[in-house]
Amino acid sequence: MSNRSHRNSGYKAMNAMNRDSKSHSSVQGLHVGAPRKTCHVAAVSDCHELLSELPDESVQLIVCDPPYNIMLADWDSHENYIAWASNWLREAERVLSPTGNIAIFGGLQYQGEAGSGDLLSIIHHMRHSSDMLLANLIIWSYPNGMSARRFFANRHEEIAWFAKTKKYYFDLDAVREPYDDETKEKYRKDKRLNPETIEKGRNPTNVWNFGRLNGNSLERVGHPTQKPRSVIQRLVRSLSYPGSTVVDFFGGSGITTRVAIEEGRHSICCDIDESFVGYVSDQVAKIDSMSLLEPMPGFDVTENLSASHPIFAIGQASKHKQRKVA
Numbered sequence: 001m002s003n004r005s006h007r008n009s010g011y012k013a014m015n016a017m018n019r020d021s022k023s024h025s026s027v028q029g030l031h032v033g034a035p036r037k038t039c040h041v042a043a044v045s046d047c048h049e050l051l052s053e054l055p056d057e058s059v060q061l062i063v064c065d066p067p068y069n070i071m072l073a074d075w076d077s078h079e080n081y082i083a084w085a086s087n088w089l090r091e092a093e094r095v096l097s098p099t100g101n102i103a104i105f106g107g108l109q110y111q112g113e114a115g116s117g118d119l120l121s122i123i124h125h126m127r128h129s130s131d132m133l134l135a136n137l138i139i140w141s142y143p144n145g146m147s148a149r150r151f152f153a154n155r156h157e158e159i160a161w162f163a164k165t166k167k168y169y170f171d172l173d174a175v176r177e178p179y180d181d182e183t184k185e186k187y188r189k190d191k192r193l194n195p196e197t198i199e200k201g202r203n204p205t206n207v208w209n210f211g212r213l214n215g216n217s218l219e220r221v222g223h224p225t226q227k228p229r230s231v232i233q234r235l236v237r238s239l240s241y242p243g244s245t246v247v248d249f250f251g252g253s254g255i256t257t258r259v260a261i262e263e264g265r266h267s268i269c270c271d272i273d274e275s276f277v278g279y280v281s282d283q284v285a286k287i288d289s290m291s292l293l294e295p296m297p298g299f300d301v302t303e304n305l306s307a308s309h310p311i312f313a314i315g316q317a318s319k320h321k322q323r324k325v326a
């Protein structure tokens, strides 16, 4: 039986555009060149406080990895979880630009343990109380994790990608997986396949295979729920463009700040925990400035990381404990 999704008019139009090497309307008219310098804010702040200071439609991507009431720490407990989450979800929608996206991390397996909060309840809330569109439910699959006896050991988490409008920005080419030479050779003989796509590589699909960070991973800066750089990088590369602004108001280990600097995006990140600024400094110290010069020609890393440039202030400088990222 053929794949029904191929009969969908949206897919047909996209496939036709791909064949003709045209870009989706979300990319047209956007300035997607790499900037010479980017600005980064790292603040110790409550998420609502930070969001309230951001202008309408000013943000391209929100990386959102919220606490889920699973009592991992002091910050992980809310009596009415959805009432709390609905405040920042509404604000997130307001600050996203019409091409904007939000990627919300979570695990469906926390239902029950969590009481009122998990990704299912967020998706349900969004469906009924928001105009944003669920573009993909990404399965982040990993080989390493806890063992279990009373159920199958869990080996995935989910990332719900919501787009603000149908004009959302999505750069598939930035995250395609290259084919090996043997596969390319085979596919080139298949006249049904688009030669350009064969060269570019395959769509990585909505099932992502990246290991979770082990305790001794060199990426770690000490935060208990730090996400791998590769996962954040794929989100940033596909759902935002160079020079656009990425926000993470549950910044945790500061990994979004690191990836934003590496990828030539501006960033505004905060966390309620005072350790955040220290984590961000550790993340910045891990950036290999030489490696940046290759993927981002024209992006002046030295200036970007120099102490005299990187911060632009939000509101009153004294309100949040701001700290220069570099």
Ligand SMILES: C[S@@+](CC[C@H](N)C(=O)[O-])C[C@H]1O[C@@H](n2cnc3c(N)ncnc32)[C@H](O)[C@@H]1O
Pocket: 045, 046, 047, 048, 065, 066, 067, 075, 076, 223, 225, 226, 227, 228, 249, 250, 251, 252, 253, 254, 255, 270, 271, 272, 273
């Ligand atoms: C799941 S962790 C985020 C981890 C992060 N994505 C990473 O990869 O490092 C959630 C974070 O939200 C922060 N947090 C909890 N309540 C908050 C609030 N009201 N405002 C801002 N941050 C908050 C916690 O301190 C914690 O670091």
